[in-house]
Amino acid sequence: MPEGPSIVILREELSQFKGKKVLKVSGNSKIELERMKGKKVLDMRSWGKHFLISFDDFFIRIHLLMFGSYRVNELKETAPRLRLEFKAGEFSFYACSVKIIEGDVNDVYDWERDTMSDVWNPEKAYKSLVAEKEELICDSLLDQEIFAGVGNIIKNEVLFLTKVQPESLVKDIPRKKLKEIVKTAREYCFDFLRWKRKFELKKHYTVHTKSVCPDCGSKIVLKQKMGRRQRRSFFCENCQVLYLK
DNA sequence: TATAATGTTTGAAC
DNA sequence: AGTTCAAACATTAT
Numbered sequence: 001m002p003e004g005p006s007i008v009i010l011r012e013e014l015s016q017f018k019g020k021k022v023l024k025v026s027g028n029s030k031i032e033l034e035r036m037k038g039k040k041v042l043d044m045r046s047w048g049k050h051f052l053i054s055f056d057d058f059f060i061r062i063h064l065l066m067f068g069s070y071r072v073n074e075l076k077e078t079a080p081r082l083r084l085e086f087k088a089g090e091f092s093f094y095a096c097s098v099k100i101i102e103g104d105v106n107d108v109y110d111w112e113r114d115t116m117s118d119v120w121n122p123e124k125a126y127k128s129l130v131a132e133k134e135e136l137i138c139d140s141l142l143d144q145e146i147f148a149g150v151g152n153i154i155k156n157e158v159l160f161l162t163k164v165q166p167e168s169l170v171k172d173i174p175r176k177k178l179k180e181i182v183k184t185a186r187e188y189c190f191d192f193l194r195w196k197r198k199f200e201l202k203k204h205y206t207v208h209t210k211s212v213c214p215d216c217g218s219k220i221v222l223k224q225k226m227g228r229r230q231r232r233s234f235f236c237e238n239c240q241v242l243y244l245k
Numbered sequence: 246t247a248t249a250a251t252g253t254t255t256g257a258a259c
Numbered sequence: 260a261g262t263t264c265a266a267a268c269a270t271t272a273t
Binding site: 002003006049063064065066067068097142144151152153154208229231232 | 250251252253254
């Protein structure tokens with residue numbers, strides 16, 4: 001479920017509870033749940049893959065990790081990690097990481113780093129990317145400090161769209177191509193969002209989980225554990241350029 | 246039924 | 260002391 005665009009959808013679904021008072025808190029999270037009771041939800045935000053619920057002097061950070069899920073006005077069979085009930089309705093989160101963070105979200109997060117944000121700053125991302133000289137591009141794209149919200153699917157798709165072989169070192173990729181990667185990452189995130197809303201994301205995969213290149217028909221290569229982050233990379237050896245010095 | 250997958254944090258080991 | 264790496268966590272479709 002959870003790459004940046006999915007968290008945007010989550011935020012939209014929960015925004016109906018903005019400004020509402022929490023009547024009941026429950027769940028098996030080890031955080032101090034009572035802290036939210038009787039308090040008003042001041043805001044619902046998202047930053048990359050983080051979902052944030054703001055209260056007066058603290059906020060809740062929810063990360064769905066690999067298997068997290070949520071429900072609005074309904075329950076799953078399993079025990080919720082966190083459940084908030086209001087006069088009008090309720091929502092629950094399952095199998096996720098829940099944290100209380102003191103202070104204001106604006107003091108913690110740089111919104112310009114969020115690929116889904118209105119204030120996403122491509123120049124900033126480019127500068128950080130160029131600085132990661134010795135990194136493989138497949139690792140840099142997953143770097144949440146640079147591309148908050150980009151996950152493994154987006155990584156693979158963006159590298160296919162830009163015709164870059166994922167094992168290319170950042171320092172060997174031309175600057176113009178790096179700029180294109182930054183631009184394409186942002187654009188693809190919004191394609192992902194649009195398709196996800198229509199429940200047709202998978203239909204649009206070009207390389208991720210695919211076996212044949214849509215452009216040239218040759219076999220898609222799958223490397224199970226690529227780079228520092230040891231994540232799956234799908235790519236076309238014919239269409240995607242391995243940059244070497 | 247065993248396996249693998251859209252992810253991150255932690256703490257041991259070096 | 261800083262870096263690296265495996266383990267832990269947890270769900271569901273195939």
